[in-house]
Amino acid sequence: MTLDNTAELSNEESGLSVKNLNKSFKAKKQQKAILKDLNFMIPEGQITAFLGPNGAGKTTTIKILLGLIKPSSGDIRYKGNEKYLKYTGAVLEGSRNIYWRLSAVENFEYFGALKGLNRKKSIDNGLYFLKLFDLYDKKDIDTRSLSRGQQQIVAICCALLNYPKILFLDEPTLGLDLKASEKIQLILKELSQKNKMGIFLTTHEIKIAQNISDHVIFLDKGSIIYKNKTSQIKDKAERTEYLLDFKRPLSNTELKTIRSFGQLAVDENKKYLISLDHQVSFQTFLMAVSRLPVCAMQQKSLDLESLFKRYIK
Numbered sequence: 060m061t062l063d064n065t066a067e068l069s070n071e072e073s074g075l076s077v078k079n080l081n082k083s084f085k086a087k088k089q090q091k092a093i094l095k096d097l098n099f100m101i102p103e104g105q106i107t108a109f110l111g112p113n114g115a116g117k118t119t120t121i122k123i124l125l126g127l128i129k130p131s132s133g134d135i136r137y138k139g140n141e142k143y144l145k146y147t148g149a150v151l152e153g154s155r156n157i158y159w160r161l162s163a164v165e166n167f168e169y170f171g172a173l174k175g176l177n178r179k180k181s182i183d184n185g186l187y188f189l190k191l192f193d194l195y196d197k198k199d200i201d202t203r204s205l206s207r208g209q210q211q212i213v214a215i216c217c218a219l220l221n222y223p224k225i226l227f228l229d230e231p232t233l234g235l236d237l238k239a240s241e242k243i244q245l246i247l248k249e250l251s252q253k254n255k256m257g258i259f260l261t262t263h264e265i266k267i268a269q270n271i272s273d274h275v276i277f278l279d280k281g282s283i284i285y286k287n288k289t290s291q292i293k294d295k296a297e298r299t300e301y302l303l304d305f306k307r308p309l310s311n312t313e314l315k316t317i318r319s320f321g322q323l324a325v326d327e328n329k330k331y332l333i334s335l336d337h338q339v340s341f342q343t344f345l346m347a348v349s350r351l352p353v354c355a356m357q358q359k360s361l362d363l364e365s366l367f368k369r370y371i372k
């Protein structure tokens with residue numbers, strides 16, 4: 060076995076692996092490819108953000124991973140095991156994840172039973188999570204009387220009842236106010252780290268991906284166009300562009316020096332904007348800049364949103 064294979068094996072053993080996943084739907088008597096050869100991992104103990112424009116295929120992917128839709132082809136395994144559904148939990152997009160006529164506790168009883176838990180365990184686990192989300196005092200109220208954010212929290216608690224290894228969340232913060240959204244983000248981060256849960260979430264809010272995800276997968280028209288560790292994207296985004304202000308106009312030789320590090324543009328205030336080439340070492344660049352008549356250097360920090368806009372372009 061080569062070293063590469065060993066790495067692949069240990070990687071597969073630490074989460075849900077998706078290989079060569081394809082899905083076509085029949086539309087107007089023709090097969091239309093909706094998902095095209097997707098390959099990715101959902102690692103344990105980490106949050107993976109699944110991003111992409113409307114209609115990219117995010118929900119279809121989640122439904123396939125949850126066994127609700129059959130893929131046209133592909134291989135999905137949790138730690139090498141094809142029978143992994145009992146390790147999953149999910150909150151799908153929309154409002155039909157809990158019974159509105161029932162209280163949170165009654166929902167825990169109902170969904171706990173579906174997951175094979177006894178009544179006591181269902182309620183105990185549900186209330187543990189409800190407390191974590193600061194919603195314990197609403198445990199006996201019909202969930203239809205709760206706010207949208209509170210209903211979403213009850214739905215997440217139901218999905219967590221059996222402490223799933225992989226939690227799927229389709230737009231978990233959609234339509235929620237900042238406070239509710241931040242609360243959910245904080246607890247998801249905690250759950251992934253403390254309980255070693257692999258969380259796979261779709262969102263249109265790139266800020267959320269930036270805040271809490273460890274990995275980002277970007278889907279466009281059914282294909283993965285980009286995937287990376289969030290820290291590396293942030294790092295790249297932060298390192299890439301610098302705005303430089305010089306005490307005097309640069310000589311041709313000085314311009315040549317600075318151009319050797321990347322693409323140079325001059326803005327309307329006569330400041331130089333340099334986009335560093337990927338292979339450039341920041342230290343070398345800094346040394347070269349320090350030899351020039353520089354009076355200010357400002358990091359242009361790009362967020363994920365701007366970065367993805369560039370990628371899509």
Ligand SMILES: Nc1ncnc2c1ncn2[C@@H]1O[C@H](COP(=O)(O)OP(=O)(O)OP(=O)(O)O)[C@@H](O)[C@H]1O
Pocket residue numbers: 084085086093111112113114115116117118119120
């Ligand atoms: N049962 C189906 N039959 C035919 N086409 C379908 C079916 N389900 C989904 N599609 C198509 O698959 C594509 C992907 O849809 P999907 O809901 O997965 O996208 P999405 O990325 O989740 O979008 P959004 O962000 O808007 O929720 C869409 O073009 C949709 O019309």
